[in-house]
Amino acid sequence: MRVRYSYLPQQFERSEEILAGIRAHLKTCQFTLGPEVAQFERGFAELIGARHAVGVANGTDALMLSLRVLGIGHGDEVITSASTFVATIGAIHAVGARPVLVDVRPDFTIDPARIEAAVTPRTRAIIPVHLTGDVSEMDAILGIAQRRGLAVVEDACQAITATYRGRSAGTMGALGAFSLHPLKNLNVWGDGGVIVTNDATLDERLRLLRNHGLKNRDEIEVLGYNSRLDSIQAVVGNWLLPQVPSITDRRIANAARYDNAFARLEGDITLPPRRPETRRVFHLYQVYARDRDRLHQHLLEQGVDAKIHYPIPLHLQRGLAHLGYKAGDFPEAERQSTFVITLPVDQHLREEEISYTIDVVKEFYRSR
Numbered sequence: 570m571r572v573r574y575s576y577l578p579q580q581f582e583r584s585e586e587i588l589a590g591i592r593a594h595l596k597t598c599q600f601t602l603g604p605e606v607a608q609f610e611r612g613f614a615e616l617i618g619a620r621h622a623v624g625v626a627n628g629t630d631a632l633m634l635s636l637r638v639l640g641i642g643h644g645d646e647v648i649t650s651a652s653t654f655v656a657t658i659g660a661i662h663a664v665g666a667r668p669v670l671v672d673v674r675p676d677f678t679i680d681p682a683r684i685e686a687a688v689t690p691r692t693r694a695i696i697p698v699h700l701t702g703d704v705s706e707m708d709a710i711l712g713i714a715q716r717r718g719l720a721v722v723e724d725a726c727q728a729i730t731a732t733y734r735g736r737s738a739g740t741m742g743a744l745g746a747f748s749l750h751p752l753k754n755l756n757v758w759g760d761g762g763v764i765v766t767n768d769a770t771l772d773e774r775l776r777l778l779r780n781h782g783l784k785n786r787d788e789i790e791v792l793g794y795n796s797r798l799d800s801i802q803a804v805v806g807n808w809l810l811p812q813v814p815s816i817t818d819r820r821i822a823n824a825a826r827y828d829n830a831f832a833r834l835e836g837d838i839t840l841p842p843r844r845p846e847t848r849r850v851f852h853l854y855q856v857y858a859r860d861r862d863r864l865h866q867h868l869l870e871q872g873v874d875a876k877i878h879y880p881i882p883l884h885l886q887r888g889l890a891h892l893g894y895k896a897g898d899f900p901e902a903e904r905q906s907t908f909v910i911t912l913p914v915d916q917h918l919r920e921e922e923i924s925y926t927i928d929v930v931k932e933f934y935r936s937r
C-alpha cells in the first residue's frame with residue numbers, strides 16, 4: 570500500500586465550484602482587494618472569534634507586518650521559539666530586529682520557564698509559535714509579557730481553530746498570524762496569509778501597511794508594502810472556510826487513532842505531552858521514535874511517506890550562523906531534530922491507510 574503525504578489532489582478534486590467562482594470573479598476584474606477578500610476576512614474573523622482579520626500575501630508577511638505595525642524594528646529584540654519554521658525568524662529579521670531564540674518543551678512549544686532569562690532592555694515582543702497545531706502555554710507567556718512590558722504576536726500559522734483554555738489560537742496576543750499556504754489546514758491555490766486582532770486601530774493601520782500605506786488613491790499615510798491577499802486566492806478560501814470544522818475534526822480523530830495505537834509501544838514511540846487545556850488541530854502529527862532514522866527509512870520502503878520536521882535545528886543552520894548560536898544551546902530542540910518523526914494525518918486519509926501505517930511502525934519495532 571502507498572500512503573502519500575500530500576493530499577492536495579483529493580482536496581481539490583471537486584474544483585468546479587471554485588473555478589465557477591473564479592470565472593464570476595473574472596467578470597469583475599477586481600484582481601486586487603476585490604469583494605472576495607473582504608468576504609474572506611469577515612468569514613475568517615468569525616471562524617476564529619476575532620474582531621478583525623486582514624488578508625495579506627502570506628504567513629511570513631502576516632508576522633512581519635504584525636511586528637511592523639507595533640513599531641518594532643532596528644535595535645529591537647524579539648524572542649521566539651528555537652523550534653519553528655524558518656519564516657518566524659525571517660519575519661523578525663525582515664523588520665530589522667534581532668531574533669532571540671528560547672528552547673522548547675517536549676510538546677514543541679516555547680518553554681515559558683526560559684523566556685525571562687532571554688529578556689533584555691532591547692526586548693520588545695515575544696512570538697510564541699503554536700507548532701504542529703498545539704498551542705503554547707499562553708497564560709504564562711502573557712503574564713511575562715505583561716510584567717516586562719512586551720507585546721505578544723502569536724505565530725498561529727499551523728494552528729487554525731486550535732484553542733487554549735477555550736480561547737482561539739491567534740486571539741490571545743495583540744495580533745495573530747496565519748498562513749494559507751497549500752500545506753496548511755486551510756489552504757489556497759498559492760500563497761496567502763491573515764492577521765487577526767481585536768484592536769480596531771491596529772486593524773486600520775495594517776490595512777494601510779499591506780497596501781503601500783495608501784489612505785486612498787492619492788494620499789500616502791505611511792510607507793508600507795505590497796502584501797495583499799489575492800482576490801483569486803480569497804475565492805478559494807471562501808470555498809474552504811465552511812469546511813474547516815470538519816477538516817479539523819477529521820485530523821483530530823486520525824491523531825487519536827495513532828495515539829491509542831502508539832500508547833502500547835512505550836519505549837519505542839513516545840507521544841508528546843497531550844495537555845488537557847489545549848485543543849490540538851494536528852497540522853502535523855509528530856511523535857518521538859527510537860531509532861528514528863531507521864524507522865523513517867523503513868516507512869518509506871513500505872510506501873508510507875513519513876517526513877522529518879526538521880532534521881537540522883534552526884540555530885545550527887548556516888543561514889542563521891550570524892545569530893551566534895552553537896551546538897548545545899537548545900538541547901530540547903536538538904533532541905527533537907534527532908527523534909521526532911511526522912506521519913500523514915490529513916482529513917483525506919482512509920481508515921486502512923492509518924491502520925497500515927500503524928502496522929508498519931509496529932512491525933519495525935517487533936523485528937528489532
Ligand SMILES: Cc1ncc(COP(=O)(O)O)c(C=O)c1O
Nearest residue numbers: 627628629654656657726748750
Ligand atoms: C510556524 C510557521 N510560521 C510561519 C510560516 C510562514 O507562512 P507562509 O509560508 O505562508 O509564509 C509557516 C508556514 O509556512 C509556519 O509553519
